[in-house]
Amino acid sequence: MRRVLEPVGVAVVSLVAMAASIWLDLATTGAQRAAAGTDPAAATVLPGLLLAAAAIAVLWHRPGDTVGLLMGVVALVWTVDGALYGWIPYALAHDLPSTDASYWFVARFGAFLLSGLVALLLLYPTGRLVGGRARPVAYAALIACVALPVGLLLAPDSVLFTHGEPVGSTDIVTLPVSDATAQAMLRVAQVATIGSILVAVVLVWVRHRRAAAHERMQLRWLLWAGIMCVLMVLAAATLSVGGLVTTIFLDLAVAALSVSIAIGLVRPGLGDVDALVAWTLTTAVVAAIVVAIDLAVLAAGTSLLGERLDERDVTVLVLVLAVVVYGPLRGWLGGLVRRLLLGRRGDxxxxxxxxxxxxxxxxxxxxxxxxxxxxxxxxxxxxxxxxxxxxxxxxxxxxxxxxxxxxxxxxxxxxxxxxxxxxxxxxxxxxxxxxxxxxxxxxxxxxxxxxxxxxxxxxxELQESRERLVLGREDDRRRIRRDLHDGLGPVLGGVALRLQAAGNAIESDPDRARDLVGLARTEVSDALDDVRRLVHDLRPPALDDLGLEAAVRQQADRVRSELDVTVETAGTAGLPAAVEVAAYRIVSESLANVVKHAGAGRVDVRLDAGPTALTVTVADDGRGIGPDVTAGVGLLSLRERAEELGGRCEVVCPDEGGTTVRAVLPYGERMPR
The missing domain is CATH 3.30.450.40 (GAF domain)
Structure with missing residues (x-):
């Protein structure tokens, strides 16, 4: 309900005030407005209507928002003030009794609009005054901003209207003081209120320095509105044309303020406000330079050519200068401003x-x-x-x-x-x-x-891994060569000599021949053990004899006396030989690490073969690995075995404790061994 009542109330009052001002402008002649010293009321109501539209947008999306409510109050006072401004000449022309009250509101109470705008600066965007040591200053500024409106509210007509009599009496509520005292009080109030504006601007900067990212984005929109207001005021003051043109500039300033506050509160990320600020400054500076050049050229041309420079020539000259100067200057200056403000993020x-x-x-x-x-x-x-x-x-x-x-x-x-x-x-x-x-x-x-x-x-790292693989392969070849040359070769040579000696002694000394054959049999058995060891180093025989699942369960059985081990497998039949070896080695090394270092009571081993990869998981409930522990040879070997196949292996310590080794071993499409 509140979401509807607040914006609808602001909309109804502001639209009624706008409609009334338009009707009053149509019902009042120019002579009647000149007699009352007023201008068309609709132009006065329009800025308030723009503020009302922004307040409606804010209150619709953020019901009860302090800044939205304050903006709505300012908008209502502004629109009502404009409608009463149009009522004054109509009431005077028709001799209606409400002229004095209307004139009092316009001449006295309307000054509170300035206080409302200062309060917006102090409360935007959070609806609270800036905190910390700056808060007392903010309270002082909030009080000072109403000093001038209160002074205007209580000063007598003789102090306010020193250049002629007002069209109506506004001495409804005044202080019982002399005119000199009232004038001194107004001067102090004027200084206080103007000072509150400057303090409010400084506090906006302080808030920006302290704000988080989202709030600072909102304040950026207020910065752009401030730049627009300054530019519009400077343009109106520079041109000094007054009347409709000045009103348009002021309306544009209020429109910029209204739109920026609404966007800042409702959708601060709507656009790139920094780029908008840079564009605004660039356009303003370039326009000022172009106008200055036009004026200088026209002054020089008038001085040299006099009356021979007619209006058509002036128009063509101004257009040519605008085309020649504006484009290149805007491009160069725009790039310079963007680089100074924002770096090269725009390029x-x-x-x-x-x-x-x-x-x-x-x-x-x-x-x-x-x-x-x-x-x-x-x-x-x-x-x-x-x-x-x-x-x-x-x-x-x-x-x-x-x-x-x-x-x-x-x-x-x-x-x-x-x-x-x-x-x-x-x-x-x-x-x-x-x-x-x-x-x-x-x-x-x-x-x-x-x-x-x-x-x-x-x-x-891949290059280093390849170098380690090459070195490891050469070490394996050297070890196998050494084992064959220094171990198996001499043993087999000795067996051959013993058998030859047994053959020579079989007739002359059968007992010796039997002994030699027995020694040869023992040496052959030892040689077979060496061969089995070499074969096991190349590929564990259990993988060929039992298969990957049974071989892993066999490894688990060897540590069951110290750990509670569970093994689960899925789809592990028919895997490539290299994948089986890597998985078997990773499980074996992981179980050995758990027994040596983990202090665990339980280990879960799981092998899950998918369409393109085998996932090996070994999880224990031990003490985990400290963050300051450097990976040893065992952990590095796990990762290298996975990377040899183009896979990956990670060792993590979950929040619930223990250590989990997880390796993914790709093999592409499943193929038989």
Whole structure:
């Protein structure tokens, strides 16, 4: 109900006031308005109607919002004041008795509109005064902003209207003081109210410094409105045309304020407000320069040519100057203003190409990360940037540009659903607030660079892994050669000699021949054991004899005296030989680690074969792995066995405790052994 009543009430009153002002303007002649010293009322009501529209939008989306209610009250006072302004000449022309009351409201109470606008500055956007040590100052400004309206409300007509008699009496409520005292009080009140405006602007800046990102975005819209109001007032004062043109400028200023407050409260992320601020400043400065050049050229032309420079020539000259000067000047100055305010965030292609050029000219990762941090700082013109990239082993590589402020904000960078890095930026500062478009550019920049850097890390690690594989293979070949040359070869040579000796002694000394044959049999048995050991190192025989599932269960049986082990498998038949070996080795190494280091009582082993990969999971309920523990040879071997097949292996410690080893071993389409 409240959501409907508040905006509907503001809409009804403001529209009725607008309709009444239009009717009064039509019912009053120009001579009657001139006699009363008034202008058309509809032009006075229009700014209030614009504020009312903004208040309606805010109250509809945010029922009971303090700023929305205050804006609605200001709008109602403004529209009612405008309607009564139109009533004055009509009442005078028809000799109606309500002239004095209407004139009192317009001449005295209407000054409270200024207080309402100051209160909007003090309360926007939260509806509360700024906190901390600045709050007493905010209370003082809130009180001071009503000093002049109260003074105008209580001063006698003889003080207010020193240049002629008013059209009606406004001495309804006045202080019983002399005119000199009243004038002194008004001067003090005027200084206090004007000072409250300046204090309110300063407090807006203080609030912006302290605000979070969302609130600072809202305050940016107020900044743009403030710039527009200043430009409109300066334009009206510079042109000094008065009348309708001045009214249009003031209406545009109120429209900008109304729209910016409504957007800031309802949808602050609607557009790139920083780019809007830059565009507004650029357009204003360029327009001022073009007008100045036009005036200077016209003055010079008039001085030189005199009356020969007619109106048509002036028009053509102004148009030519506008075309020749405005476009290039606006482009150059706009780029300069954007770079000064926002860096190069508006030039998306330039930012990406600049980053690519920096990364191309830097070789190692240790050089690329600082280059990335520096590129982000230059592009977004911020004083501090820290870039973090997640290494393939889970570690964090980082680089910092500039001195770290007291407060920072973190932005996670993900690629294909996986976090690849993090960006740390200041919370405070004009350039630290990122619009939706800025965040898109920033994420694109860092993501592509982080992916490139991570790819470099992966390539380096892959090369190192290949080198380890080659070294390991050569070590295995050396060990097998040594075992064959130094072990199995001499044994078999000795067997051959013993058999030869047994053959020579079989007739002359049968007992000795039997002994030699027995020794040869023992040596052959030992040689067979060596062969089995070599074969087991190449591929565990249990995989061929029992299959992967039974071989894993056999490994589990060997540690059941120390652990409660459960084994679950699904679809493990017919896996490629390399996948079976890797899975068997990972399970064996994991169980050995649990027995040696985990202090666990239970281990769950699961092998789950899907269409394209085998997932191996070994989870225990032990003490876990501390964050300061460096991965040993065993953990590295687990990862290397998975990476040999193009898979991955991770070791994590869940929040509920224990350690979980999870390896994914791809094999493409299932194929028989």
């Amino acid at each position: 998306r292609y330039g930012a990406v190409s600049s980053l690519a050029a920096r990364l191309e000219t830097t070789g190692t990762v240790d050089e690329q990360l600082p280059a990335l941090a520096s590129a982000v700082a230059d592009t977004f013109k911020v004083g501090h940037v820290r870039v973090e990239v997640v290494a393939p082993d889970g570690g964090i590589l980082s680089a910092t540009h500039g001195r770290a402020p007291a407060e920072v904000q973190e932005i996670d960078i993900a690629y294909q659903g996986e976090q690849v890095g993090r960006l740390v930026l200041p919370v405070q500062g004009y350039r630290s607030l990122l619009s939706r478009r800025d965040q898109g550019l920033l994420v694109d920049l860092v993501r592509q660079a982080a992916v490139a850097i991570r790819a470099r890390l992966l390539a380096t």
